[in-house]
Structure formats: structure tokens, C-alpha cells
Amino acid sequence: MEAQRVLTCMQCGKCTGSCPEAGKTPFNIRMIIRKKQFDRTVEEALPWYCTSCNTCTLRCPRDVKPSEVIIDLRAQLVEDGRIPATVQKALENAFVQKNPWGKARSKRADWTQKVDFDIPHVSETKEKRLLFSCCIQAYDPRCMVIPANVSRLLRAAGVEFGILGEEEACCGNEIRRMGEAGLFEELRDENLTNFKEYGVKEIIALSPHCMNTFRKEYGESGIRVFHYTEVLQDLLESGALKVTGGYGKKVVYHDPCFLGKQNNLFDDPRDLLRAALGEKPLEFSRLRENSLCCEGGGGRMFYDVEALYQRNSETRVKEALEMGAEVIATSCPFCVMNLEDPATEKGLAVKELSEILLEVI
Amino acid sequence: MEILVFTKRVPVTQEEELRILDDGRAVDLSKLPYRTNDWDNYAVEEAVRIVEKGGGGVASVSMGNAEADEVLRRAIAMGARDGLLLEAGEVPQDPFARATLAYNFLKKQGTPFDAIFTGVQAEDDQFACFGGILAAMLKIPYAAQVIAVDDVQKEYLVVRRELEGGLQERIRIALPCVLSIQSGINEPRYVSIMGVRKASKVERKVFKANDFAEGVKNLIEVTTWVYPPKKEGAAMITGEPVEVCTKLVAILKEKGVYQ
Numbered sequence: 001m002e003a004q005r006v007l008t009c010m011q012c013g014k015c016t017g018s019c020p021e022a023g024k025t026p027f028n029i030r031m032i033i034r035k036k037q038f039d040r041t042v043e044e045a046l047p048w049y050c051t052s053c054n055t056c057t058l059r060c061p062r063d064v065k066p067s068e069v070i071i072d073l074r075a076q077l078v079e080d081g082r083i084p085a086t087v088q089k090a091l092e093n094a095f096v097q098k099n100p101w102g103k104a105r106s107k108r109a110d111w112t113q114k115v116d117f118d119i120p121h122v123s124e125t126k127e128k129r130l131l132f133s134c135c136i137q138a139y140d141p142r143c144m145v146i147p148a149n150v151s152r153l154l155r156a157a158g159v160e161f162g163i164l165g166e167e168e169a170c171c172g173n174e175i176r177r178m179g180e181a182g183l184f185e186e187l188r189d190e191n192l193t194n195f196k197e198y199g200v201k202e203i204i205a206l207s208p209h210c211m212n213t214f215r216k217e218y219g220e221s222g223i224r225v226f227h228y229t230e231v232l233q234d235l236l237e238s239g240a241l242k243v244t245g246g247y248g249k250k251v252v253y254h255d256p257c258f259l260g261k262q263n264n265l266f267d268d269p270r271d272l273l274r275a276a277l278g279e280k281p282l283e284f285s286r287l288r289e290n291s292l293c294c295e296g297g298g299g300r301m302f303y304d305v306e307a308l309y310q311r312n313s314e315t316r317v318k319e320a321l322e323m324g325a326e327v328i329a330t331s332c333p334f335c336v337m338n339l340e341d342p343a344t345e346k347g348l349a350v351k352e353l354s355e356i357l358l359e360v361i
Numbered sequence: 362m363e364i365l366v367f368t369k370r371v372p373v374t375q376e377e378e379l380r381i382l383d384d385g386r387a388v389d390l391s392k393l394p395y396r397t398n399d400w401d402n403y404a405v406e407e408a409v410r411i412v413e414k415g416g417g418g419v420a421s422v423s424m425g426n427a428e429a430d431e432v433l434r435r436a437i438a439m440g441a442r443d444g445l446l447l448e449a450g451e452v453p454q455d456p457f458a459r460a461t462l463a464y465n466f467l468k469k470q471g472t473p474f475d476a477i478f479t480g481v482q483a484e485d486d487q488f489a490c491f492g493g494i495l496a497a498m499l500k501i502p503y504a505a506q507v508i509a510v511d512d513v514q515k516e517y518l519v520v521r522r523e524l525e526g527g528l529q530e531r532i533r534i535a536l537p538c539v540l541s542i543q544s545g546i547n548e549p550r551y552v553s554i555m556g557v558r559k560a561s562k563v564e565r566k567v568f569k570a571n572d573f574a575e576g577v578k579n580l581i582e583v584t585t586w587v588y589p590p591k592k593e594g595a596a597m598i599t600g601e602p603v604e605v606c607t608k609l610v611a612i613l614k615e616k617g618v619y620q
Contacts, residue, residue, distance in 0.1 A: 078551060078553050079553050079555060079556065081439075081550030081551040081552065081553070081556075082550070082551075083551050085548065088551045091551065092396075092551075095554070096373055096394045096396050097373070097376070097394060102375075102376065103376050104376035104377050105392075105394065106377065106392055107376070166392075180553060180554065181554075181555070182553055182554025182555040182556075182557075182558065183553070183554045185554070186554060
């Protein structure tokens with residue numbers, strides 16, 4: 001398949017033209033596809049630059065799917081056992097503890113201690129609606145507030161939901177993109193077995209990355225999958241969620257790749273923000289389908305390329321400051337983590353959408 | 362060169378808060394994941410690199426319950442030719458008992474080897490002496506904390522041992538011998554799930570540990586599990602930032618940390 005796909009490439013360059021890594025790093029996706037056409041060796045370090053933002057695949061006029069070619073290249077390196085040490089650690093952790101950070105599986109529901117009400121196991125709920133926390137939000141102190149916040153918001157709107165607790169395993173979205181297809185299958189099968197056993201009918205994913213793989217790579221499970229911003233927007237529209245507005249700060253919205261360009265969810269987060277602010281949020285010059293990737297996807301949370309070039313998050317922060325924004329809002333934990341470092345340095349706040357909403361209900 | 366590598370399946374405890382059960386008689390391991398002892402991964406990798414270069418074969422040996430097969434599959438996926446499981450419901454933790462079991466097995470089976478590798482220690486019991494005891498029983502030389510294998514000859518190996526103070530000791534050790542391999546000697550290759558699935562097709566040989574139990578006895582006995590004594594809590598400095606900093610600097614000066 002891959003060989004056939006690359007042969008259809010006509011080297012138009014739309015991939016490189018839209019790639020968030022092209023130009024500033026040694027990563028040149030058009031060159032890689034060319035090398036694959038002629039069966040030439042691709043330097044081992046190069047595939048790890050890709051952020052799996054998928055822009056190349058979305059824009060390719062010949063359906064070459066360059067981002068999938070990168071996954072195939074990584075898969076070969078994985079099978080050969082020749083992968084960067086930090087990626088190796090993340091994969092081994094995901095195998096042993098079911099999360100790439102290697103945190104104890106028994107602590108996966110520790111974030112529930114941040115709310116002052118009990119969250120039942122999904123099997124004990126009537127609606128069988130599962131709130132899927134995602135690894136980084138289950139364990140990272142910065143991101144643990146997100147599942148807690150969304151739980152508060154859902155409860156405020158009277159939505160019944162449950163969790164899987166320590167039975168939840170990594171969704172595998174990043175694992176597949178790091179080229180570990182076998183491990184992805186194991187994680188997917190484990191989650192699907194649990195979904196089936198507990199009769200899960202609906203999943204509210206907190207991370208766009210989890211939502212993406214549940215929707216596109218988990219097969220036909222019959223389970224409805226939503227990102228939490230879709231659910232909250234419906235609740236806002238129906239009046240079940242009351243947002244008072246008047247957040248009082250100038251906020252610019254950053255589209256996460258896995259939510260926006262890969263799943264066409266552009267308006268729900270903006271509508272929620274507009275309700276919270278009482279006005280339209282500010283917009284970056286590169287927005288919606290053209291949003292500039294934060295460089296956290298495709299395993300890049302676990303692989304640091306040489307930092308000799310300007311990070312996209314720095315570019316984002318610079319533009320936000322120039323337009324007079326006080327806060328960058330986004331709806332993806334990876335984007336939060338990547339944007340926050342350069343933002344904090346410049347005195348700019350980064351908020352996950354749920355943090356803003358919680359302040360105005 | 363034929364190399365036997367002893368590999369152990371151990372619970373992953375680093376991120377856990379372990380609980381002692383039954384008044385100190387047991388530790389709750391029921392919910393812990395398991396994996397190959399970290400040091401053993403380095404030992405397998407080193408052995409595989411040696412035979413990849415100079416020929417021969419690696420056999421991974423594990424003593425444990427049926428689930429220890431997991432570490433054998435992993436070793437085979439890394440490049441070991443054989444996997445041998447000495448199966449018992451419960452294998453003693455006592456290093457003398459474990460070494461006796463391994464010794465009986467090697468003698469009775471007549472398993473050929475030029476070298477035996479072990480990890481420096483096992484993550485769970487941390488005795489760090491299995492290899493040394495086994496070498497003594499076999500009456501062959503032993504080198505601990507091996508951080509490099511510089512030369513492989515028919516009659517001997519040249520290896521480096523890690524010593525205190527950042528020094529290394531280069532030694533020549535006659536074959537057959539036992540080496541305990543230190544982490545950092547190499548970078549163990551990644552073993553993919555596909556690789557482990559393929560390795561599952563290689564037949565592992567299973568032996569009953571009971572058939573090799575002669576003289577296997579514990580010389581030490583775990584009497585009780587205890588938590589380390591709690592130390593005094595940290596002193597909290599309160600007040601305005603300037604006041605806090607002044608107090609902090611005074612304490613650091615008093616302790617001699619800051620002049």
C-alpha cells in the first residue's frame with residue numbers, strides 16, 4: 001500500500017509547504033517521499049520530527065498520505081529496535097503501566113480527589129456515558145485539573161457520567177503514531193473489552209488525541225464519541241449549562257490539530273469561549289484549518305529535537321502578545337503544555353477552555 | 362560462544378505506595394504490573410551483541426512461575442536463541458537457594474556454556490549475589506559490576522568493572538565464567554509487541570524446579586516486612602517573602618550550607 005501511495009506523488013510540494021517543521025528543521029516531507037519513491041534510505045532521525053498534525057495528508061492532491069508514510073518509517077525503526085531512548089521509554093511505559101509516563105496504573109483516578117463529589121464507575125451509571133480522562137490529564141499536575149473541571153461542568157449541567165478509573169488504558173493515539181502498531185492494538189483491545197463489558201454507549205473524550213483514535217481507529221464499536229467541547233456546547237445551547245459571561249480578559253483561541261483540522265471541530269470551542277467572554281475571542285492569523293501546530297503530537301511529547309530553531313509555541317506566544325491578548329485558550333492538554341513554557345516566560349497565561357468556563361458559571 | 366543469561370520477572374514498584382499485609386508477613390503485589398528485571402535487559406543485550414559479532418548462541422533462563430515465560434519471550438525477541446524456564450509455583454527469594462537450584466539444573470542437564478551473565482541485582486530483592494554464589498558452586502571465576510566487555514577470546518574475556526570513585530578496573534577473566542552485568546553497559550534495543558509475538562512461536566523449554574530441588578534450602582528467612590521509620594517533618598517557614606527569605610538564609614548559614 002505504502003509503496004503504491006508514494007509512487008502516485010507528483011512532488012507538487014503542498015506537503016512541505018504546509019508542514020510545521022519544514023524550512024526551519026532538517027525535516028523535509030517531500031524529500032522523504034521522493035526517497036521512498038526511489039527506495040533510498042531515509043536518515044533515521046528524520047521521521048521523529050513529524051508532529052502528526054496531518055496537514056500534509058489533508059492537503060495532498062494525490063492521496064499519498066505523507067503522515068502515514070512517516071508512521072510506516074517509524075514502524076520499521078520500532079521493529080528493528082532502533083528508536084530514540086525517550087521514545088523507547090514511553091513505549092515501554094505504555095506497555096507496563098498503560099500510560100507513556102510510566103505512572104502507577106493504580107493512581108490513574110487520583111484526579112477525582114480534586115472534586116468534592118463522588119464520580120461512579122461507568123458500570124454503575126444509567127446512561128453508560130464514559131468520561132475518558134487520558135494519560136496526561138490523569139497524571140500531570142498541570143493537566144489533572146482538566147478532568148476535574150469538566151466533571152464539575154457536566155455535573156452543573158446535570159449530565160450523568162462515570163469513569164473507568166484504574167481500568168482505563170492509554171487510548172494509543174500517540175503509540176500508533178510512534179510506529180508501535182502492535183502495542184496500539186493491545187491498548188485498543190483492552191479498552192474495547194472494558195467498553196463492551198460495562199456496556200459503554202457514549203464516550204466523552206477530554207483530549208482531542210483520544211477522541212481522534214476512538215473515532216477513526218477503534219473500528220465499528222457502535223459507541224458515540226464526543227470531545228467534551230461538543231457536549232458542553234450542546235448543553236449551553238439547550239440552556240442546561242449556564243455561562244454568565246464577563247470573563248474580563250482578552251483571549252485568543254488556539255486550534256489544536258487533532259480537534260480542528262483533523263476532526264473539523266472549530267466552532268464549538270469558539271462558541272463556548274464567546275459565551276464565557278461575552279464577545280468573540282481574538283484570532284491568530286493562522287487559524288482553523290491553517291492553525292500552527294504546537295509540536296506536541298505524534299510522539300513529540302516524548303522526543304525533543306534539537307532546539308536550534310524557534311518553536312512554534314514561541315511563534316504563537318509572540319503573535320498573541322502583539323495582538324494584545326492576555327490569555328491563550330486552547331482545548332488540548334498537549335497544546336497547553338507546549339504553549340505554557342514560552343507564554344509564562346513572557347507573562348502570558350495559557351488556559352485550557354474548561355478552566356475559563358469554570359470561572360464563569 | 363554459548364552464553365546463558367539468567368533473567369527474572371519482577372514487580373514494577375517504583376511508582377507504587379506498597380502496602381504491608383498480615384502484620385508484616387506479606388506485601389500486597391496483587392495489582393502490580395510485572396516486567397523483566399532492568400539489569401537483566403542489559404545482560405541479554407550484551408550477550409546478544411557478543412554472539413552477533415562472534416557467533417554462538419544465547420539462552421535465557423528464568424526461574425519462576427509460568428508467567429515468567431514473558432521474560433523469555435522478550436529475551437528471544439531481543440535475539441536469544443533459546444528460552445528455558447525452571448518452573449515452580451514459588452521460587453525462593455533466598456539467593457543461596459536460587460543459586461543451588463540453578464547449579465543443580467546446569468549440572469543435571471549438562472547445559473553447555475562458555476559464560477553465564479546475570480544482572481548486577483534484581484529490582485525486587487536486591488541481594489546482588491546470585492551470580493557470585495553460582496560461580497562459587499560451579500568453581501569458575503566471577504566478575505561483578507561489569508560495565509564493558511572489551512575483548513572476547515576463546516579462552517578468556519577482557520572486561521571492565523565499575524568501581525567507586527569513578528574508576529574502572531580492566532581484568533582478564535578465564536572462560537567459563539560468570540559475569541554480573543551493570544546497567545549502562547549498552548543501550549538495550551526496543552522490543553516491539555510484534556517482535557514478542559514472533560518470539561512466541563519459538564518453543565521455550567519448561568523444566569520442573571522440583572526435579573532440581575536437592576539441597577535447595579533457605580539460609581536466610583524474612584521475618585517481617587516493615588516500613589522505614591518516619592523522619593521528622595520539614596520545617597515550614599511562614600511570613601512575608603522578605604521575612605521568609607531572611608529566615609531561610611539564616612538557617613542555611615547556621616547549617617553551614619551558605620557562607
